[in-house]
Amino acid sequence: MSAGFVPPPYPYDRLDALLPLADALPGGVVDLSIGTPCDPPLPAVVAALSSSNSERGYPPSIGTDDLRRAFCAWLGRRFKVDVSTDQVAACVGTKEFVGTVPQWLKLRTPDRDTVLYPAASYPTYEMGAILAGCRPLPVPVLDDGSFRLDLAAIDPADAARALLLWVNSPGNPTGALDDLGAAAAWGRAHGVPVFSDECYCEFTWDGPPRTILEHGLDGVIALHSLSKRSNLAGVRVGFYAGDPDLVHYLREVRKHVGMLVPGPAQAAGVVALADDDHVVAQRDRYRRRLELLARVFAKWSGVDVPLPAGGFYLWFEVDGDWAFTERLAREGGALVSPGELYGKAYHRYVRAAVVQPLDRLTLVAERLGVT
Ligand SMILES: Cc1ncc(COP(=O)(O)O)c(C=O)c1O
Numbered sequence: 395m396s397a398g399f400v401p402p403p404y405p406y407d408r409l410d411a412l413l414p415l416a417d418a419l420p421g422g423v424v425d426l427s428i429g430t431p432c433d434p435p436l437p438a439v440v441a442a443l444s445s446s447n448s449e450r451g452y453p454p455s456i457g458t459d460d461l462r463r464a465f466c467a468w469l470g471r472r473f474k475v476d477v478s479t480d481q482v483a484a485c486v487g488t489k490e491f492v493g494t495v496p497q498w499l500k501l502r503t504p505d506r507d508t509v510l511y512p513a514a515s516y517p518t519y520e521m522g523a524i525l526a527g528c529r530p531l532p533v534p535v536l537d538d539g540s541f542r543l544d545l546a547a548i549d550p551a552d553a554a555r556a557l558l559l560w561v562n563s564p565g566n567p568t569g570a571l572d573d574l575g576a577a578a579a580w581g582r583a584h585g586v587p588v589f590s591d592e593c594y595c596e597f598t599w600d601g602p603p604r605t606i607l608e609h610g611l612d613g614v615i616a617l618h619s620l621s622k623r624s625n626l627a628g629v630r631v632g633f634y635a636g637d638p639d640l641v642h643y644l645r646e647v648r649k650h651v652g653m654l655v656p657g658p659a660q661a662a663g664v665v666a667l668a669d670d671d672h673v674v675a676q677r678d679r680y681r682r683r684l685e686l687l688a689r690v691f692a693k694w695s696g697v698d699v700p701l702p703a704g705g706f707y708l709w710f711e712v713d714g715d716w717a718f719t720e721r722l723a724r725e726g727g728a729l730v731s732p733g734e735l736y737g738k739a740y741h742r743y744v745r746a747a748v749v750q751p752l753d754r755l756t757l758v759a760e761r762l763g764v765t
Contacts, residue, residue, distance in 0.1 A: 399524075405517050405735040412723045419727035419761060424754045426687075426746040427729045429566065429707065431625040433679060433751075436672050439624065442665045448657025455649040457484030457633065461660045464667040465618075465633045471670075472595075475607040477635050483645045484655045484663075488593055488619040488632035492518045492560075495589065497526035498647045499557040508552055511560040512543055514568050514737045516591070519560045528557065532737060541570035545580045553584040561606070562591040564598055567709045567736045567745040569702020571600060578609040586613075587640060593619040593632070596673050597680055600703040611636045615644075622706075623673055624666040631655055631663040680706040683748035686755050691746070694726070694762040708746040709733075715741050728758045 409427055416423040456462065462479040469477050485491040496509050511519035513532035523530035531552055534544045543561060559581055563572035574590060581588035590606035595618070598604065606614045615636040621627035634644065655663070666672075684701055688708055692699040695718070699710045712718040715732035722728050733743030748755070759765070 406731070408735070409719075409729060409731070412720055413729060415720065416723040416727045416729050421727065421757050423723075424726075424728045424750050424758050426748065426750060427731045428749075429622070429747040430749055431622060431627055432749050433625050433676060435625045435629075436666060436669060438669070439626065439662045439666045442662040443629070443658045446658050446661030448661055451657070453654050453657040453660055455484070455652070455654050456645050457482070457655065458657075458660050458664075460664050461631075461655075462633075464664045465635065468667045469605070469607065469635060472603060473605045473608055475605060477607065477611070481611065481638050481641050482633055482635040483641060483648070484660065485617075485632040485634055485648075486653055486655050487621055487627070487630040488591065488617050489518055490653065491617060491632065491634060492516070492591065493522045493525060494651075495644070496522045496528050496557060498644060499587070500526050500528055501647070502643060503557060506555055506557045508555040509558060509560070510548065510552070510556050510586070512541075512562060512565065514541055514565070514733075514740055514743075515560070515562060516566045517735060519562075529555070531556075533559070535568070535570070541565060541568035542572050543577065545576060548580075550584075553586060556584070556586045558587045558589050560589050560591060563604065564594040564702065564704020566594065566705060567707050567731070567733070567743075569705045569707055569709055571598065571604070571703045574604055574606040575609045578606055578614050582613050587637070588614045589617060590614060591617045593617065593622055594705040596623045597677060597706055598704040599681070599701070607636060611638065613637055613640075615640055620663055620666050623676075625676065626662070626666060629659045629662055631659050631666075680748055683750075683752060683755055684708065686752065686759070687746060687748055690755070690759045690762060690764045693764045706748050708748070709743060711742055712744055713742065715744050718744050726758045726762045 465482045508529045509523035520530040534547045535541045536544050561577045595603040605616050607616050617634050619632040688699040719732050730744045730746040733740030
């Protein structure tokens with residue numbers, strides 16, 4: 395009998411052993427390992443959670459009319475793209491979407507079995523492929539320091555087997571901004587749907603935020619989340635938008651599984667999407683923290699710590715990821731993520747999420763003796 399599936403350790407659980415080292419310092423651990431927002435959501439959004447009167451009935455899986463209108467209005471405002479309410483649908487945050495979409499695509503296209511995703515990336519792209527019994531295949535990124543996808547490196551035989559290509563811009567962990575037009579064109583040329591995870595788009599530093607939908611809807615899906623934009627990771631509201639046939643198919647299949655954003659969360663999402671001022675304030679917080687922490691880490695360790703083109707992570711090269719992470723935990727009481735969690739080849743990188751207030755980052759600087 396062959397061995398069945400054994401889930402691997404959850405990536406961040408592997409850091410549990412280092413946490414006590416950091417927590418032993420006076421003031422406790424400053425956790426920069428997971429990209430979980432720490433700043434408050436809008437009070438009006440929190441109020442909407444308790445006043446929607448939507449607790450009793452089942453919420454629509456695709457999202458209420460109001461919520462889908464809010465998604466479309468935001469896309470129009472932010473990117474000047476025109477998407478109709480039947481070309482969008484809600485998801486329960488985006489992680490579940492990333493983790494499950496390969497199995498729905500495999501059912502629809504059983505003669506394809508491969509999921510393509512960036513070699514340095516959010517671990518759920520690979521896990522979604524594994525959970526669908528598919529073949530995960532990392533796409534190399536350019537080695538010019540840009541971390542953009544090297545689409546030309548995809549073997550035509552792999553493209554012919556591909557169910558989808560993931561792009562993620564701004565990218566986690568690298569902060570890279572990809573060429574979304576090139577990705578859309580590659581997908582159309584090879585008959586491969588392109589799924590563009592754009593959950594960090596509001597935190598684009600080099601130029602305006604971008605979406606793959608600016609390059610047409612045909613064969614592409616953009617994925618968005620309120621988790622990072624509006625500090626609502628605990629509320630679980632995301633959405634996907636794009637190719638009408640794909641959206642229709644995913645809406646139908648996801649209804650059957652009962653993928654439902656709770657009604658109060660949908661109501662809160664409408665309020666969050668209508669407001670842009672809180673996003674401006676959040677951008678400012680992340681920017682200041684990125685600049686402070688990049689300076690502190692560079693001065694302390696002597697390595698180059700570049701500011702990202704987007705996102706709220708510092709991603710930088712070190713001698714060894716686990717050794718650096720341990721030393722920083724011991725000496726600075728800060729926990730970062732070893733690069734290996736984002737791709738086997740990245741064991742000489744670490745990622746730091748600037749999800750702690752400035753006074754906590756200043757405490758790390760003081761512990762490290764950086765002024
Ligand atoms: C690249 C990327 N995609 C998706 C997600 C999932 O976010 P959520 O499920 O909160 O929308 C994350 C979370 O960190 C992420 O980094």
